[in-house]
Amino acid sequence: MEHNEPAEQNRIRAFCDLIAIGLVVAILTAIHYTNYHYEMNYHILLQFAYYLPVIYAAMRFGPAGGILSGLVITLLILPFMTHFHDMNPSAVYTQWVEIGLINVIGWLTGFLTGQERRAKRKYQLALTVQKELVEKLRREGLERERLEEEIRQTERLTALGHMSAGLAHELRNPLGIMKVSIQLLAQEKVDDGVVSEYCRVLLEECERLNRLVNEFLSFARPKEPIRGRVTMGKLLDEGVALIQPALRQHHIQLKQVRSHLDEQEVEVDLDQMKQVILNILLNAIDAQNEGGIICIEGVQQEGFAGLAFSDEGPGISPDTMPYIYDPFFTTKEKGTGLGLSVVHRILDQHGGKITAANRLERGVRVEILLPILKNRN
Numbered sequence: 001m002e003h004n005e006p007a008e009q010n011r012i013r014a015f016c017d018l019i020a021i022g023l024v025v026a027i028l029t030a031i032h033y034t035n036y037h038y039e040m041n042y043h044i045l046l047q048f049a050y051y052l053p054v055i056y057a058a059m060r061f062g063p064a065g066g067i068l069s070g071l072v073i074t075l076l077i078l079p080f081m082t083h084f085h086d087m088n089p090s091a092v093y094t095q096w097v098e099i100g101l102i103n104v105i106g107w108l109t110g111f112l113t114g115q116e117r118r119a120k121r122k123y124q125l126a127l128t129v130q131k132e133l134v135e136k137l138r139r140e141g142l143e144r145e146r147l148e149e150e151i152r153q154t155e156r157l158t159a160l161g162h163m164s165a166g167l168a169h170e171l172r173n174p175l176g177i178m179k180v181s182i183q184l185l186a187q188e189k190v191d192d193g194v195v196s197e198y199c200r201v202l203l204e205e206c207e208r209l210n211r212l213v214n215e216f217l218s219f220a221r222p223k224e225p226i227r228g229r230v231t232m233g234k235l236l237d238e239g240v241a242l243i244q245p246a247l248r249q250h251h252i253q254l255k256q257v258r259s260h261l262d263e264q265e266v267e268v269d270l271d272q273m274k275q276v277i278l279n280i281l282l283n284a285i286d287a288q289n290e291g292g293i294i295c296i297e298g299v300q301q302e303g304f305a306g307l308a309f310s311d312e313g314p315g316i317s318p319d320t321m322p323y324i325y326d327p328f329f330t331t332k333e334k335g336t337g338l339g340l341s342v343v344h345r346i347l348d349q350h351g352g353k354i355t356a357a358n359r360l361e362r363g364v365r366v367e368i369l370l371p372i373l374k375n376r377n
Contacts, residue, residue: 014061021056021057021069024052025053025073028046028049028050028053029073029076031046032046032047032077047077047098047102048098050073050077050102053069053073054070054073054102054109055106057110058105058106058107058108058110059109061110062117063110063111063113063114064110066105066107066108066109066110066111067103067106067107069106070103073099073102074099175209175210178202178206179210182199182203182206183203185199186199186203224349225269225272225349225350226269226271227350228267228268228269228270229266229373230265230266230268230270231264232261232262232263232265232266232305232307233258233262235277236256236277236296236307238270238274239273239276239277239278239281240256240277240281240296242274242277243285246285247285247294250285250288250290250291251290252288252291252292252293253292253293254293254296255293255294255295257295257296257298258298259297259298261299261300261305264298264300264305264372265373266370266371267373268350269346269350272349272350273346275343275346276368279340279342279343280343280366280368281294281309282339283366284311284313287311287313287314287363287364288312289313292312292313293312294310295308295310296308296309296310297310299367299369301369304352304353304369304370304371305372306352306369306370307367307368308366309367310359310363310364310365311364312362313362313363314362314363315358315362315364316356316358321358324340325341325354340354343368347368347370350370351371352368352369352370353368354366354367354368354369355367
């Protein structure tokens with residue numbers, strides 16, 4: 001409807017202009033014929049006024065307007081010229097010259113107006129193409145920066161993965177020996193309260209180091225995903241089930257916004273994707289500490305479907321944001337810095353992607369996207 005309004009307005013304006021041009025021509029012609037008895041010089045001067053409607057018609061309607069208006073005026077003025085007996089040869093010549101000039105001026109003005117309009121359209125088209133090219137270059141620049149960052153991230157993950165694998169392998173054996181030795185010492189000194197307490201602390205630290213080593217190995221030697229078809233709804237239910245105890249412990253409410261995307265199928269390794277959901281939710285719980293709401297909702301892009309996790313924590317510092325997927329980078333006192341690195345790697349193996357951004361109000365919104373399965377006929 002909005003596109004039709006300008007066209008209708010242009011038609012009305014063109015009709016009004018035609019009426020105005022016709023009225024001016026009619027009035028000038030009527031003055032010629034009703035003042036027949038005036039001297040010829042009067043009519044020659046009056047004939048100059050015909051230039052105004054001819055020029056306006058040419059400017060308004062282009063060459064066609066100028067030529068047609070000139071021809072109409074010629075037809076209207078011819079009877080006057082042939083029946084006015086007081087004209088001498090010089091006056092007749094002047095009249096014919098004026099009529100010729102009226103037609104020439106009409107055509108020339110229309111031609112120049114048409115050229116100017118074509119030049120204006122070409123300029124506008126060139127301007128539009130230029131804007132599109134600038135926008136395309138901007139998008140390509142952003143995409144290139146994103147790909148370069150992903151390449152750098154992959155290189156860092158590969159290098160640190162090899163290092164972590166070697167380090168973790170070397171640590172496992174002495175760590176196991178230390179754990180067994182501490183357990184034996186605790187059994188022998190069961191009556192010594194001080195030694196027993198020291199042994200308990202040492203065993204806890206050994207367990208923590210063992211978990212860290214396992215995380216290193218999981219990061220450094222990722223297994224190939226065993227893919228299977230699963231709906232987004234089932235994937236979410238499987239991942240959320242693992243986090244319920246931690247939610248209750250921290251008095252955090254989990255809000256799930258269900259939608260038609262729950263029926264969308266993806267082909268993933270269910271265990272690895274549960275690890276992805278678990279790591280993201282654990283980060284959200286750590287950010288909120290106690291109380292609040294974590295919201296999960298379905299998201300979709302062209303060719304992708306996924307989940308968005310929103311927490312009510314303090315958010316991520318802009319200085320920190322570029323490094324959140326780097327291995328061993330963490331702002332937590334007891335964090336390993338491998339959680340989001342593992343998430344990024346798993347999603348990369350599945351052809352998916354992850355984005356994180358601070359919310360306007362408070363907290364962080366993390367989106368994970370996975371390639372959707374196309375319907376097979």
